[in-house]
Amino acid sequence: MKKSLSLAALSAAMLSAPLVSQAVDITRDFNVTLTLTPSCTIDTAAMADLAFGTQTSAAVVAGPIDANTTVDVTCSFGADYTVDLNNGLNSASATGTNRAMLGGAASYVSYELYSDSYTTTWDSGSPVAREGTGAQETITVYGRIPAQTPDIDSGDTFDSAGLSFQDTVTLTLSY
Numbered sequence: 001m002k003k004s005l006s007l008a009a010l011s012a013a014m015l016s017a018p019l020v021s022q023a024v025d026i027t028r029d030f031n032v033t034l035t036l037t038p039s040c041t042i043d044t045a046a047m048a049d050l051a052f053g054t055q056t057s058a059a060v061v062a063g064p065i066d067a068n069t070t071v072d073v074t075c076s077f078g079a080d081y082t083v084d085l086n087n088g089l090n091s092a093s094a095t096g097t098n099r100a101m102l103g104g105a106a107s108y109v110s111y112e113l114y115s116d117s118y119t120t121t122w123d124s125g126s127p128v129a130r131e132g133t134g135a136q137e138t139i140t141v142y143g144r145i146p147a148q149t150p151d152i153d154s155g156d157t158f159d160s161a162g163l164s165f166q167d168t169v170t171l172t173l174s175y
Contacts, residue, residue, distance in 0.1 A: 038079030040132065040175045043072035050143045052111075054162070060109060063147025066118065071139045073173060075132025081175035082127035083139060085113055088167040091124075096146060098123055101165035104156030109165050114142040127174070 050069040059065060075081045087098045090108060094100040097112040098121065115122040122128065122141065130137070152158050 077134035
């Protein structure tokens, strides 16, 4: 009986005693990464043509005729970006400026674009540099037709209906 009691006591003690675990912890670090790149957009819906309106040839001869338009750009905060304007489609026919508008088949009126109030020409390859704020920024493009005699080709009809002139300038946003 003594043997039975000791065996019973031993069994009871083992069942009520906490089990000692031989757990092993293994740890490993890992990196959490992100590559963040800047972004820029142009609000093309708000972008308008630069229009000098309807002018007389006498007004062009007297010059200058000024106009402007705006470009709305949004770039990430701290992102460096540039805005460049090319010289348009008719730059080879410009006289005294970098740009010209074509009227009819071969008539031209020269004009210039500026990055500020008509003092710094905005030449192709000379972009305006800025730093993004994260908010929309409005950039003004200033246009000027300097005093000049319009180059009217004899083959173009220049009558009371007038002659419309146009050029296409490409804006490039780089970031």
